[in-house]
Amino acid sequence: MTSTKPNTGPSYAEAVIEADPQLPIIRITRDFAATPEQLLRAHTDPELFVRWNGPDSISTTIDYWDARTGGSWRYVATHGEDEIGFRGTFHEVRPDRIVQTFTWEGQPDGVALETLRFEPLGDGRTRLHAQSLVDSLEGRDAWLASGMETGVNEGYAKLDRMLADGTV
């Protein structure tokens, strides 16, 4: 069992998820061995983006993509016979952050506001702060809960870790 004391310094070698209790927000923090400039490129260059966006079983095809402040984007994720469209606008693109909207076309009235910040850590490392603001707490929780049947029976070791490092 883990100790009951909180950890000292934050470590984001693995993605850390935080669901805000008061606001319909999900935050993800993750460190990368890259410069802010490289992270920006990987998020704005469509050829690079499709290489990491979806799992191997899903291929991402760009429909249109204009990664400039005021531009818009749309891509289609294909999994077997299924095609799922996603679209949004680039509200702002600048070296240290991207603000964009995100809509899953299966639920066209829903829109998330995503803010990505690139925080330089020095020695070529960068911390990514990704925040998604959705329409309601209920929407956020339903979204997260949609996958809850998976992993329910997993052991408590991971739980301890998450509780200890403040993920939960």
Next chain:
Amino acid sequence: MADQLSRVFAALADPTRRDIVARLAVGDASVGQLAEPYAMSVQAVSKHLKVLEEAGLVTRHGGTGHRRPVHLEADLLGLLTGWLERYQREAERRYQRLDAVLAALEDIDPSSEGAPS
């Protein structure tokens, strides 16, 4: 369900309550036992427990007063950690793919622009 999840989030937003939950994962404990390591009164710990209780995360059975054992409702916590973990794993897998793309970037374009390929 969504409302309860929101209550669970709110309950777990506090580091002391997360700590209490982690300790109850080991086994039931009384309020007095739970209060021991903290520089706070049994009353203050009771308040935290009430929040956890209202979120459905803990229950108290039998006994009286501060000796009543506090029990962690592992099923509810299991649901919560189940989907948070799943979401975390998906995000982590996605970012591991991004790691690979970034590593390839460095191979392809070190600052030697115009170098023959």
